[in-house]
Amino acid sequence: MRTARCHALITIAALALTALATPAQAKPPTTERAVLAPNDGWAAADGGTTGGSAADPAHIYTVTTWAEFRKALADAAGNPSVIRVKGTLDALSDSQGTPLTCDDYAADGYSFAAYLAAYDPAVWGRDTPVSGEQEDLRAASAKNQDAQIKAYVPANTTIVGVGRDARILGGSLQVKDVDNVIIRNLTFEDAFDCFPQWDPTDTELGNWNSEYDNLVLYGATHVWVDHNTFTDGRRPDSEQPYYYGRLYQQHDGELDIVRGSDLVTVSWNVLADHDKTMLIGNSDSAAATDRGKLRVTLHHNQFKNLVERAPRVRFGQVDTYNNHYVVQQSGYGYSFGIGIESQLVAEKNAFTMPTGVSAGRILKKWKDSPVTTANNYVNGKYVDLLAVHNAEVPEETLRPDAGWTPTLRTKVDDPRAVPHLVDGAAGAGKLR
Numbered sequence: 001m002r003t004a005r006c007h008a009l010i011t012i013a014a015l016a017l018t019a020l021a022t023p024a025q026a027k028p029p030t031t032e033r034a035v036l037a038p039n040d041g042w043a044a045a046d047g048g049t050t051g052g053s054a055a056d057p058a059h060i061y062t063v064t065t066w067a068e069f070r071k072a073l074a075d076a077a078g079n080p081s082v083i084r085v086k087g088t089l090d091a092l093s094d095s096q097g098t099p100l101t102c103d104d105y106a107a108d109g110y111s112f113a114a115y116l117a118a119y120d121p122a123v124w125g126r127d128t129p130v131s132g133e134q135e136d137l138r139a140a141s142a143k144n145q146d147a148q149i150k151a152y153v154p155a156n157t158t159i160v161g162v163g164r165d166a167r168i169l170g171g172s173l174q175v176k177d178v179d180n181v182i183i184r185n186l187t188f189e190d191a192f193d194c195f196p197q198w199d200p201t202d203t204e205l206g207n208w209n210s211e212y213d214n215l216v217l218y219g220a221t222h223v224w225v226d227h228n229t230f231t232d233g234r235r236p237d238s239e240q241p242y243y244y245g246r247l248y249q250q251h252d253g254e255l256d257i258v259r260g261s262d263l264v265t266v267s268w269n270v271l272a273d274h275d276k277t278m279l280i281g282n283s284d285s286a287a288a289t290d291r292g293k294l295r296v297t298l299h300h301n302q303f304k305n306l307v308e309r310a311p312r313v314r315f316g317q318v319d320t321y322n323n324h325y326v327v328q329q330s331g332y333g334y335s336f337g338i339g340i341e342s343q344l345v346a347e348k349n350a351f352t353m354p355t356g357v358s359a360g361r362i363l364k365k366w367k368d369s370p371v372t373t374a375n376n377y378v379n380g381k382y383v384d385l386l387a388v389h390n391a392e393v394p395e396e397t398l399r400p401d402a403g404w405t406p407t408l409r410t411k412v413d414d415p416r417a418v419p420h421l422v423d424g425a426a427g428a429g430k431l432r
Helices: 002-021 066-076 112-119 133-149 385-392 415-425
Strands: 060-063 081-085 088-090 150-152 157-161 167-169 172-176 179-184 187-189 197-199 207-209 215-218 221-226 229-231 255-258 262-267 270-276 296-299 302-308 317-321 324-326 336-338 343-347 350-352 363-365 370-374
Touching: 060 066, 066 081, 066 088, 066 150, 112 133, 133 150, 133 197, 172 179, 324 415, 336 343, 350 415, 363 385, 370 385
Parallel strands: 060 081, 081 157, 088 167, 150 172, 157 179, 167 187, 172 215, 179 221, 187 229, 215 255, 221 262, 229 270, 262 296, 270 302, 296 317, 302 324, 317 343, 324 350, 336 363, 343 370
Antiparallel strands: 197 207
């Protein structure tokens, strides 16, 4: 008995000494201090992405209103900072939390009815961009909304939702010309434009064009976007009216990566129920800023019930693997848009497609650029996406081989397991 007791005491003492000797940094970081793992996509290159993981206590903020959120972003001012979002931040509310409406932003004299009357194609025509008093007042109204709903993220910042219901409603998060940002565990809902512009020259029939992405990266580097949900939520396009015979489009992108942004990893997000979902590069004429940049990794995301741009790529080396694409029955355009000087690699993705929607529509050629597709599965069966597209749409024949091989990957899953894995773990509220 004495010997057994001695052994037990020695074991307890050894464990205690081991615990004392273990350095604090060996403990796994909390969610708010998490950093991107080595080799986890392009954002892991050139020093990696750490966000606000080194924040001191003075630069850890908990916010519950849009006004508090924007103040915390301003106070952070590039110092390593963590901003914890609790509950819903409603961008359409004033500093006291009082709800605002589109009428609160309208410039004196602006009238949507007068706008419709002035620019009716039967009156204005379809050959000339709109101009004049009501267009000037629309632009002034839009400027008022812009000042309210945009929030600018500084460098060295982590923004993380607390719990399962953290949400940014009606706001547009701007990561502009900064480095080292992490955004996790948030629902981005309904960044809508109160004052879309009519452009009669956009296609033969004209179009309503809106501003405001839920999240936009503009000249940003080392950004990790993880376990978020993007949705139109309360205001789906399917419920919006038509004017001049065209959808009154009040949404732009869900997540756009543009204007020289670089070294970005987008992982375990849900992007759902939207039209123009994700641009990587937003102009054919942006070679001066975008060539050699726009290196983006997309993995383990769910793209569900989308019309197009999942993503549409210009210039960038984009690695898309282990994503699940759930295609809607009607209204589907394409998933991968192949644009000017793009180098898209699409490997080991899974597509769930309804009867009557062909896999030949997954790829869309905008400009002549090569693309690599390998080991992708449609409804549980291997499909050569490039071969099917070229056979079905010969007028848009795409060339094989994007010309590079991705190396910045962690665990790559069998594409047949991807639907179960991604649907169960992607999106806000599922961060473990």
